[in-house]
Amino acid sequence: MGATRTRERDDDGGGAEVRWLDEEQQWAWRRFLEGTSRFFEALGDAHDVGLPVTLGEYHLLVQLSEAPERTLRMSALAEFLALSRSRLTHTVDRMERRGLVVRNPVPGDRRGVNCVMTDAGYAALVDAAPGHVTAVRRLLVDALEPGEMAVLGRAMAKIAATAKGLDPAVELATDPAAPGARPAAE
C-alpha cells in the first residue's frame, strides 16, 4: 500500500506499533480478497441463472435436510449458517412465502420457533443440488490440487475459529469424520 508501506521500518519511539504485512503476506491477502469476491459472484450467478433457490437459501435448506425431522430452531440455524438472527428472520420470511419452509412453535420453550423444511423445500433442494455441486466443483474443488484443497480447508477452519472467538461464542469443532445424516446434498 503506497500510503502505508513507506514507514514499515524505523518507527518513532512513541505510539502503538503496527506490524505491517511483508510482500508475500500482502500478496496472499490480496489473492484471498479477489478470490473470494470472484468466487462468490460466480457461484451466485450459477444459482441465479439456473437454479430455483439463491445460494443463501440453498445452504439453509441443506442444514434443514440434515437435521432430525428436517427441523431446526431459528437460533440453531443462525449459528450454523453464521447469520444474524435478524437476517435469518427476513430470509425465512421470504422462503415461507414461497412455501419452502414453515414455522412451528418449539414444544418446551414458548420463545422458540422451529423452522421446518416442506416437501416443496426438499424438492427445491434436490432440484438445485446438481447444478450447485457442479459449480462448486468447477470453481473450487477442480480448480485446486487435492493437497491444496486440504490445506485450504484446514486454514479456513482456523480462520473461522479465530473470527468467531473474538466476537462472542465458542468453537464447536466439527471434523471431516463427523457422522450425521446423509441428505441429498453436495
Add this chain to the structure above:
Amino acid sequence: MGATRTRERDDDGGGAEVRWLDEEQQWAWRRFLEGTSRFFEALGDAHDVGLPVTLGEYHLLVQLSEAPERTLRMSALAEFLALSRSRLTHTVDRMERRGLVVRNPVPGDRRGVNCVMTDAGYAALVDAAPGHVTAVRRLLVDALEPGEMAVLGRAMAKIAATAKGLDPAVELATDPAAPGARPAAE
C-alpha cells in the same frame, strides 16, 4: 413458484452424472464457507467500530494510493476491485460526497472518468491503515502457519482466475439467441 421449476436430470442414461463431493471435500468446502463469512464479518466490524472508512472504501483508497497521480479510471478501479461498474459508481458517489475522492474527465477519452483521491481521502487511508492491518493480522495472517498462508494465497489465485474466466460463459448460457456465436470466451 419455487418448486415448480423442473430441469431434466437423471433421465439421460448417457452421462452428465453429477460428481458429488466426498467427505473431505465437503468438509473443506464448508470450512471455506464458514471461514469467509465469519472473517469478513469480523473485519467489517473492525472498520465499523473504529475506522473512518468501510472495508470496501478502504480497498478503493488503497488502489488509488498506489496509482500514479493517485488517479485511476473508473473501469480500471472496477477491474482491480472486482466490482460491477454500477456498484462502483454508487460507491464513488458516496465517497465523493464525503470529500474522499473527486471525479475528473479523462484527457483523451470523453467517455472516461478518472477517480482521484483527495488529501482528505489520503488522510482517511492513513488513519484507517493501522487498525485495518492489525485486524487482518489477527484474523488471517497470525491465525495461520506461514506455510499455510502461502498455500492459501496460491489456491486463492487459482480460484480467482477460474471464476474470472468463467463469468462470460454464464452470460452466454443465459441468452439462447446468442448473436454471432461467441468464440468460447476462454
Add this chain to the structure above:
DNA sequence: CCAAGATAGTTGATGGATCAACTATCGTCA
C-alpha cells in the same frame, strides 16, 4: 416467588447492492 437480566425472535427504517435500461463516446470497416 419475584426482580433483574439473559435469551429468542420480530419489526421497521435505513442504506447498500443488483439489474436493466439508458446516454454518450469511440473504433472500424465498408
Add this chain to the structure above:
DNA sequence: TGACGATAGTTGATCCATCAACTATCTTGG
C-alpha cells in the same frame, strides 16, 4: 463518411442486509 457495434459510465427501481428498538419468555439469585 457514416452506420454499427463495442465500450464507459450513470440512473433509478427493487431487493437484500444491517441495526436499533421492541415484545415475550425463560433463568437465576436473593
